[in-house]
Amino acid sequence: MSEAEARDEVLDTDAGEFPLLDYRLRRGGREWTVLHVAAILTDEDETRALVRKTNRLPYGVSLWPSAIALGHEVAVRAADFRGRSVLELGAGVGLPGIVAASLGGRAVQTDRDELALHLCRRNAERNGLGAIDHRLADWTEWAETGRYDWILAADVLYSDSLHPHLRRIFETNLAPGGRVLLSDPFRPDGLRFLEGLEAIGWTVTFSKWEVGDEATPRTIGVFELTPPTGPR
Template sequence: MRSVCLSSLPLERHSIGIGETTWEIMAVQNQVVLADRLDEFEQFPFGLMLWESAVALAKWIAAHAALVENSRVLELGAGAGLPGLVACKVGARVFQTDHLAEALRLAQANAERNHTKGITRFLADWKEWRCEERFNHVIGADILYDRHFHAELEAIFRCSLAPDGLVVLADPGRDATLEMMVYLERRGWRIDWETCEVGAIRPEEGDLRRSVEVNIWKVKR
């Protein structure tokens, strides 16, 4: 399947304020447009859109800059790349991964737009994980929606996380995520969580809600 050119996608600019920094993130706003071009992708390219969970995770990173600073951070399902950009800004050595080449190119373009350098990016298949390095933090936004990948993700956490490391995951309260947390606890992981409210990126017409509550899950060995 041929690669999709980013310039052919209807990218729109999002201005996201996090701390004292305003990030300019390009992403597809209209999900219907991507659905109309689904034959160009192996699966639906959710990573080409910006999601509230990514904003919440980025805010958590900025609020815990002292914890993330000088650490090695692995971002799973990087998509448009916002959390990894914030981690890089606070002084982390960041590695962004995604299964979609177009998403990694979008993350790189967003890094360039925000004058952020030094992030390593590579394609990664969760079912055939090949990275043998260890990281102080493994982060991900909206990566737990598919139950079929839960066992593979737990295996990645186990092999990629440093002994005293922390997994930080953001999710808007999906049932599949709760199932994943139960699964992790049964596998011996310790779970903690908090909530973060962020502005809705794509509020539906007539919906009075202008914010979304996102859960931040913290997972340790």
């Protein structure tokens, strides 16, 4: 996993201009590229982003390790996405959904922040994927009625208050036979949410990815969620 710093592009915002970096995900002989303002790869990076926030940029314009892990997971499961409908929640810079769309998925990417969605759209075009549908959407005021074969979400379980909204989206917007791929750095809140789904009949399996520097990698879980069969 390499990080190429390309400072020839900027993100122009009300808070000023911010240099954009270029992350390149390489897998199976293919390459995807996304612009972002910062890569949150270590615990120190995360603390600085969440606790010592010094600008007014939304978190979604940074590249988080869970998005990198989810992008790799999608890439190694190419056949699962070909011809399938895909909904990405909290897309941010858009890496997982971009990978899914490039593998033949029909992708809709959503985020509640206009600036993040602008960068997400820009990254889709950067990868030759102008057909991706981008929608401004808030989980707490969710109006999306479409049903999807896959729902993708990276690092969305950070707050207990959001869990009922996410569960409702999973239950409402998954097509019959659909599944969720959700990545998380094993946060306690996230694990409680997953345990709660298992308690009501969801099947939860996971794989692990190591993201970041070899000396101090972040361990990320990518969880596949299958809803219970029969009425919910």
